[in-house]
Amino acid sequence: MRVPFIDLKRIVDPIRQQVIEDWTNCLENCEFVGGAGVQKLEKTLMQRLESSHVVSCANGTDALVIGLQALGVGPGMKVAVPNMTFWAPFEAIVQVGATPVLVDINPDDLQMDFDEFRRGHREHHFDAAILVHLFGWTSAALASFRSFCRSEGITLLEDGAQSYGVRAGGESVYTAAQLSTISFYPAKVLGAAGDAGAIMSPDPKVAEKVRALCNHGRAGHYTYDYVGWNSRMSGAQAHFLLRMIEQVDGLIASRRVAEDYYYNHFEALSKHCRVFKAPSGVTGNGYLIVIESLKQTGDELAAKLRDLKIGCARTYPQTLCEQGPAQNALRTSDLKHSQRFSRMVINLPLFGGITLEECRMAAESLEEAFGQ
Ligand SMILES: Cc1ncc(COP(=O)(O)O)c(C=O)c1O
Structure with a gap:
């Protein structure tokens, strides 16, 4: 990778x-x-x-x-x-x-x-x-x-x-x-x-x-x-x-810098994707960069990123109602937002200590994958 x-x-x-x-x-x-x-x-x-x-x-x-x-x-x-x-x-x-x-998710x-x-x-x-x-x-x-x-x-x-x-x-x-x-x-x-x-x-x-x-x-x-x-x-x-707590503030700071980098990079690619951030009034911790692809599915993009040797994840590729033990569970609607989002989500590398050079490589690779 x-x-x-x-x-x-x-x-x-x-x-x-x-x-x-x-x-x-x-x-x-x-x-x-x-x-x-x-x-x-x-x-x-x-x-x-x-x-x-x-x-x-x-x-x-x-x-x-x-x-x-x-x-x-x-x-x-x-x-x-x-x-x-x-x-x-x-x-x-x-x-x-x-x-x-x-209960379904709020798409925003x-x-x-x-x-x-x-x-x-x-x-x-x-x-x-x-x-x-x-x-x-x-x-x-x-x-x-x-x-x-x-x-x-x-x-x-x-x-x-x-x-x-x-x-x-x-x-x-x-x-x-x-x-x-x-x-x-x-x-x-x-x-x-x-x-x-x-x-x-x-x-x-x-x-x-x-x-x-x-x-x-x-x-x-x-x-x-x-x-x-x-x-x-x-x-x-x-x-x-x-010991981890002694360094966690620095790790969170580096996650937030990386998150901002990705956010700024993909803002210009709004016809391909939407990038999510903490809502107003909420300070996030940079746990994940959550990108909703608007055209190709998350699985398609993940396969292309793997070929480009960029680690990625799909959090979550299936919702609860799609899991065997939950198929007959009670629900408050048709749960369409969560099921649609799960098909399209892709997450790029984001971890404490990630460098901006790594973010650049990952972001440019996803951009390349969008264009393929
Ligand atoms: C939202 C959420 N709830 C619960 C858990 C369960 O935590 P654990 O893996 O420590 O059992 C996790 C993660 O692993 C999680 O992401």
Whole structure:
């Protein structure tokens, strides 16, 4: 590949020596599950995510399942979820025994559509919803989602797996959420050396329940208040994440520079594509460059980019309703926006530490692919 879609080695190399020392200390102290590193990470995340309670867990999918359970979502309840997202929110709803209801995206911000959500509620009477902050920004209607859910008694979980560093209305997207989650999958803006995640809530009682659920529902060592899970973070992951946090602001800055480069480059190619950016009032984190092709399909462009040795992705090439286990799921419309967008989307390389020369090569290659 002339330009990789992602290069994790580039962001691990600068912290390699410190991580080796931290992991050696973990071995010396047998700091394996939980411990001082995990406690320090949770405190650091409280400041970084601007959330009053942070509970670390094993991954972002567990965070969703446990978050739903902590909020009392279970069998017989209907949970709205955007039709275009990663599969995990759908899985989490089904895993807690609830019923997913698929909602289309807004074609301008690519997040769950607020008007369709509101109309869908009249028909389906949602008990809960998962609002997913996708692609490195959030819905232009975030405040409306929150106030509508509050006034209608709809439990709202916000999936912030991809949104470390995203701000809306002047505050971190995690601050005012009833309950939010994050994933530290290695390719995320803040990534671990394996799977890891966390759950945030401003409510100390909810956070206490989340902490118990992540640890078998424990009340004491051998007493249990809930039927929970084993979803705890290891010391090694926490120390790795603490080192990553030391450099994450620089990584986000380089992502934003690259995002701006792509945005400016493709603005002049509006007959071939549309490039998406955070809506006004939202500060994005440069997680993904999302390009909607207007003529060729995403698959056609991806094949041409591969021939030109440019890494690329299609996030997401199929929507939830097109997946076997979701084919008969309830829905609020024909879900046409999300299904159409999924056929046309293409993502170019964008990662912490990417150079402008790499962006130039990728952008010019896509331009060449448009012309072929
Ligand atoms: C939107 C979204 N939700 C949930 C997850 C699940 O997180 P994890 O892979 O840490 O389980 C991911 C990513 O991987 C994601 O992108």
